[in-house]
Amino acid sequence: MIGAEGSERPDTATERWISxxxxxxxxxxxxARNTLLAYGRDLLDFAAFVTHRGETxxxxxxxxxxxxLISCEAQGLAKATRARRLSAIRQLYRFAYDEGWRTDDPAIRICGPGKDRRLPKTLTLTEVExxxxxxxxxxxxADDRTRNTCLMEVLYATGMRVxxxxxxPVSAARGDPRMLLIRGKGGKERMVPLSSPARAALGEWLSVRDAAEDKARAARKxxxxxxLFPGTGAEGHLTRQAFHGLLKExxxxxxxxxxxxxxxxxxxxxxxxxxEGGADLRAIQTLLGHADLSTTEIYTHVLDARLKALVLEHHPLAHPAR
Structure with a gap:
């Protein structure tokens, strides 16, 4: 295991703590699985650092x-990465304290580096079209084009995570639904509406998909x-990496x-x-599946920047007198 200060393998007790x-x-x-994988990577890196110092x-x-944390900063890790690693360590020691593994919590009073609050990158409506x-x-x-259309229409209509x-699941798309039930982070479910173009694309793809499934079943393949989007990999569906590559194309x-x-x-x-169309921030929070409204509020900064540019460009008093 490569840690912050070299190659060290944590002892069995340390690995048991993490698992x-x-x-x-x-x-x-x-x-969620991706969250657990991130926790595991961060804690193993910390474990290697601790082991290198001869501690547990x-x-x-x-x-x-x-x-x-100082070592992580010296490596040039971003604030967001360091904040995430500290969060994992805090949760581990909070859990250890609750379980009685330790009588104290050494991470409770440590202040994190914070996160750089960057405006989210976005696209114009023309670019999305x-x-x-x-x-x-x-x-x-033609089948590929039908699938690609469905993927893009549904993604933009719902704002889902990839x-x-x-x-x-294909069961969520049966019966020409006007709403999709989505299972998000932590297994939390939410309902998102489908636009008319997304519903049409979904119906066309279902016909193509089901025909291909029937043909494969008849051939016993x-x-x-x-x-909804089958794949040949171990997961059984189109992978995130494959969709990312498609999006680049x-x-x-x-x-x-x-x-x-x-x-x-x-x-x-x-x-x-x-x-920009006037939707309520709380409604957007629900549609995106954000647990905290503060996560959604960053989009108001995007809108503020555009409104400022609009005023500076078009307001008659924004320009110096000629």
């Missing part, structure tokens, strides 16, 4: 945690898939720099365009 903590997070807090989780003092047009015309076969999109076809287009940027575009 038990992660099991509890999955069972009690309903943490059970005995490490507050100074060790602070030294680890160009991506949707590219989806309708890009693909090796993991939620590719993992949608594979059992029926339970996912579509951005090139749409004449947009591929660096600017990611699944999360489309999620930002969904929220920003709703806000």
């Amino acid at each position: 038990t903590f992660l099991e509890a997070q999955a069972a009690e807090a309903g943490a 989780f059970a005995k490490a003092p507050r100074e060790t945690i602070e030294s680890y 160009a991506l949707l047009a590219a989806a309708r015309n890009s693909g090796r076969t 993991s939620e999109l590719v993992g949608l 594979s059992p029926p898939s339970r996912f 579509l951005s090139v076809a749409a004449g947009i720099s591929s660096v600017r287009v990611t699944p999360h940027v489309l999620r930002h575009a969904f929220a920003t365009h709703l806000l």
Whole structure:
């Protein structure tokens, strides 16, 4: 295991702390798989640092945690990364204290580095329309184009996370639904409405998908898939990486720099365009599945910046007298 100060393998007790903590997070807090993987990586890196110093989780003092954070900063890690790692350490020691593994919590009074509050990158409505047009015309076969159109229409219509999109069960799309039930982070469910174009694209893709499934079943090639977007990998559905690659291809076809287009940027575009259209911030929070309104409030800064630019450009008193 490569830690902050070299190659060290944590002892068995330290690894048991991490595995038990992660099991509890999955069972009690309903943490998502990606969250658990992030916790695991961060805690193993911290464990390697602690082991290198000849210490253990059970005995490490507050100074060790602070030294680890200083080491992370010296490595040039971003504030957000350091804040995330401290969060994982705090939760581990809070859990250890509650379980009686330690009589104190060495991380409780440590202040984090904070996060750089950057404005989310987004796309204009014209750019999104160009991506949707590219989806309708890009693909090796007609079936590919139908699937690509459905992916893009549904993603932009709902603002889903890419993991939620590719993992949608086909049962959620049956019966020409006007709303989709989405299982988000931590297993939390929410309902999101579908636009008319998204419903039409969904219906067309279902017909193509079901026909392909029937053909494969008749040839006994594979059992029926339970996912809306089947895949051949271990997960059984289209992977996030495959969709990310598809999005890059579509951005090139749409004449947009591929660096600017990611699944999360489309999620930002969904929220920003709703806000610009007058949607309530609480409603956007619900649609995005944000647990805290403060997470959603960052989109108001995007709108504030655009309104400021609008005033500076068009208000008669914003320009110096000629």
